[in-house]
Amino acid sequence: MSTSDIELINLSKNFGASQIVREIDLVVPHGEFVSILGPSGCGKTTTLNMIAGFIAPSSGQIRIRGVEQSGVPPEKRQVGLVFQNYALFPHMTVAQNVGFGLKMQGKSRDEVDTQVKKALQSVHLDGLEHRYPKALSGGQQQRTALARAIAPRPSLLLLDEPLSNLDLKLREAMRIELKDVQRELGITFVYVTHDQEEAMAMSDRIVVMHEGVIAQVGSPSELYRAPQSTFVADFIGKSNIFAVTPTANGGGIQRVRIAETGLELLAASPATVSSEIAFCSIRPEALRWIEVNTSTEHPINVLPVKIIKIVNLGAYLEVWCRHQSNTIFKALISAARGGQLAIDVAIELTVEPAAIKLLIH
Amino acid sequence: MNRIVSGLFRVSIVLVMAFITLPLIVVMAASLSPSSQVTLVPWEWTVRWYGDLVARRWIDPFILSAQIAVLVSLISGVLGLLAAYVVAFEKCPGHAAIMSFLLSPLAVPQIVKGVAIVLFLSSAGLYRWVGTPGLVAAHIILTLPFAVRMIATAMFNFDRNLDRAGQSLGATKAQRIRHLLIPIIKPGVFSGMTFAFIISFNNIPLSVFLVRPGQTTLPITVINYLEYSLDPVLAAVNVASLLFVLAVIFVFEKIGGFSAQIHGGSK
Numbered sequence: 339m340s341t342s343d344i345e346l347i348n349l350s351k352n353f354g355a356s357q358i359v360r361e362i363d364l365v366v367p368h369g370e371f372v373s374i375l376g377p378s379g380c381g382k383t384t385t386l387n388m389i390a391g392f393i394a395p396s397s398g399q400i401r402i403r404g405v406e407q408s409g410v411p412p413e414k415r416q417v418g419l420v421f422q423n424y425a426l427f428p429h430m431t432v433a434q435n436v437g438f439g440l441k442m443q444g445k446s447r448d449e450v451d452t453q454v455k456k457a458l459q460s461v462h463l464d465g466l467e468h469r470y471p472k473a474l475s476g477g478q479q480q481r482t483a484l485a486r487a488i489a490p491r492p493s494l495l496l497l498d499e500p501l502s503n504l505d506l507k508l509r510e511a512m513r514i515e516l517k518d519v520q521r522e523l524g525i526t527f528v529y530v531t532h533d534q535e536e537a538m539a540m541s542d543r544i545v546v547m548h549e550g551v552i553a554q555v556g557s558p559s560e561l562y563r564a565p566q567s568t569f570v571a572d573f574i575g576k577s578n579i580f581a582v583t584p585t586a587n588g589g590g591i592q593r594v595r596i597a598e599t600g601l602e603l604l605a606a607s608p609a610t611v612s613s614e615i616a617f618c619s620i621r622p623e624a625l626r627w628i629e630v631n632t633s634t635e636h637p638i639n640v641l642p643v644k645i646i647k648i649v650n651l652g653a654y655l656e657v658w659c660r661h662q663s664n665t666i667f668k669a670l671i672s673a674a675r676g677g678q679l680a681i682d683v684a685i686e687l688t689v690e691p692a693a694i695k696l697l698i699h
Numbered sequence: 700m701n702r703i704v705s706g707l708f709r710v711s712i713v714l715v716m717a718f719i720t721l722p723l724i725v726v727m728a729a730s731l732s733p734s735s736q737v738t739l740v741p742w743e744w745t746v747r748w749y750g751d752l753v754a755r756r757w758i759d760p761f762i763l764s765a766q767i768a769v770l771v772s773l774i775s776g777v778l779g780l781l782a783a784y785v786v787a788f789e790k791c792p793g794h795a796a797i798m799s800f801l802l803s804p805l806a807v808p809q810i811v812k813g814v815a816i817v818l819f820l821s822s823a824g825l826y827r828w829v830g831t832p833g834l835v836a837a838h839i840i841l842t843l844p845f846a847v848r849m850i851a852t853a854m855f856n857f858d859r860n861l862d863r864a865g866q867s868l869g870a871t872k873a874q875r876i877r878h879l880l881i882p883i884i885k886p887g888v889f890s891g892m893t894f895a896f897i898i899s900f901n902n903i904p905l906s907v908f909l910v911r912p913g914q915t916t917l918p919i920t921v922i923n924y925l926e927y928s929l930d931p932v933l934a935a936v937n938v939a940s941l942l943f944v945l946a947v948i949f950v951f952e953k954i955g956g957f958s959a960q961i962h963g964g965s966k
């Protein structure tokens with residue numbers, strides 16, 4: 339008996355000539371909250387539908403709880419599903435919706451009632467048993483859909499952008515609730531989203547998808563700290579990304595020149611072969627503003643720049659700065675400190691060599 | 700500007716409603732007319748023509764028409780449901796062509812259909828079918844396209860994610876049809892059946908070829924009577940059958956809840 343709930347082995351899906359999902363490999367251990375994150379059209383829903391059994395893979399294998407699933411219809415897979423538009427049964431009350439799965443399994447009335455009550459409690463919906471879906475708010479419909487999916491106690495739940503129809507406040511509250519439900523019930527969640535904040539907030543692990551392939555898999559902090567491609571660096575959080583050419587390497591330092599400018603940066607030497615380096619990525623918060631004569635140290639990577647734009651993000655200012663080489667750097671500066679900053683003011687930025695990620699693609 | 704538009708809108712609604720209801724009001728007034736000439740004298744009303752309706756010459760055709768209409772409606776509902784399921788839900792191979800074929804009788808004038816059916820029955824040696832079985836069969840040919848159309852529309856509108864949700868909850872196909880598809884498209888089925896009922900109950904052009912002497916449907920009886928006399932009893936017959944049809948619509952609506960669908964929503 340394998341302890342992984344899902345194994346995708348070399349999974350591909352073509353629609354006609356276009357290859358929508360390409361040779362995906364993924365193992366999801368039981369109890370994990372894994373997100374599939376990627377821009378619209380990258381094949382997230384297609385992948386989820388293959389796991390649920392609604393779409394047959396073109397090639398490759400899907401194993402659920404260790405069992406190969408080809409030829410197993412969706413109703414036999416014991417995989418819960420939460421839809422973006424909830425797909426609540428309009429002619430049934432909340433309680434009937436939630437009890438549907440158990441009733442179809444032929445459970446006794448008493449058992450259905452207890453399980454329904456439990457499921458409704460775990461999503462904080464008690465008291466609305468007899469409402470019809472139409473008479474529920476978006477958030478309540480969302481909870482009903484979740485309760486309906488967990489009531490039959492599947493070991494595995496697939497969720498396809500379940501929060502995308504909710505407003506921001508509710509979405510943020512539901513993130514926490516979803517995570518709590520997942521932890522309490524110990525169910526494996528495969529959560530599809532194109533919202534990186536959502537994925538970062540909830541997931542144990544994130545699978546970043548890009549044009550049908552897995553770009554990178556890792557914990558939220560791994561993906562943030564060590565993106566392996568410009569796509570991931572850009573998609574997870576914000577990044578200053580530049581095309582660079584490596585110039586010199588020595589003493590644990592890799593020098594790179596930002597293409598078509600004279601600007602040279604010193605980065606911590608990466609494990610990759612230096613000649614393959616083609617890009618660098620710098621997080622906005624890694625760009626430090628040197629307030630005048632703070633110390634006698636001689637920082638490296640000093641960037642004399644001019645402010646061209648300031649975007650107020652509340653606690654932080656996103657300060658757009660132009661270097662004389664015409665390179666634009668976006669720096670994140672605490673609003674408390676950035677009081678004197680204004681457009682056209684000349685400042686100096688600096689960045690630690692270790693905070694510059696060198697990338698091949 | 701907006702007020703003028705909305706004023707015009709109201710006026711036109713009133714006109715349309717008047718256009719629809721005035722003939723009915725005239726018929727109702729005529730049915731209460733005291734003389735055997737149809738007159739419209741509102742201060743001398745009588746209900747004696749309604750008393751005449753109890754006679755067998757009107758009751759028997761009414762019962763026959765009602766029986767045929769109920770049968771036609773039920774059979775159209777069942778056949779329409781099966782056809783629409785295969786064509787609109789399962790989308791069997793060639794479903795678009797099959798759908799057009801099922802709707803094609805709509806394109807043939809009823810008189811032509813009537814002649815064709817009689818010719819078919821006599822050349823196939825089935826002339827003894829003329830009468831009630833022939834009427835039921837012929838009416839179904841007429842009503843089935845309507846029933847299929849309405850039920851298929853309901854099936855097209857059925858959110859397939861509901862079926863998928865049912866599937867992910869472990870419901871078999873039979874369970875999903877019984878607990879999800881049928882209850883949700885029920886209004887469409889009942890509106891199709893209501894149409895079938897009304898079309899059958901009022902039909903003249905097909906029935907004219909298929910009634911047996913001494914066993915005629917209500918509309919044919921009315922037509923026959925009209926050849927000899929035009930007295931207010933006809934108006935009374937019409938009012939009575941109108942009330943009957945309204946009652947049937949009301950009952951279907953109560954069971955099927957289709958006005959909810961027509962007005963864009965279900966309970």
Ligand SMILES: Nc1ncnc2c1ncn2[C@@H]1O[C@H](COP(=O)(O)OP(=O)(O)OP(=O)(O)O)[C@@H](O)[C@H]1O
Pocket residue numbers: 353358376377378379380381382383384385532
């Ligand atoms: N049945 C189909 N036939 C042909 N192409 C399809 C089909 N289903 C999906 N596609 C294509 O596959 C690609 C991926 O679709 P998918 O729904 O998996 O994207 P997604 O990552 O879920 O996007 P979104 O975030 O917008 O939901 C899209 O380009 C889509 O047009």
Ligand SMILES: [Mg+2]
Pocket residue numbers: 382383384498
């Ligand atoms: Mg999708």
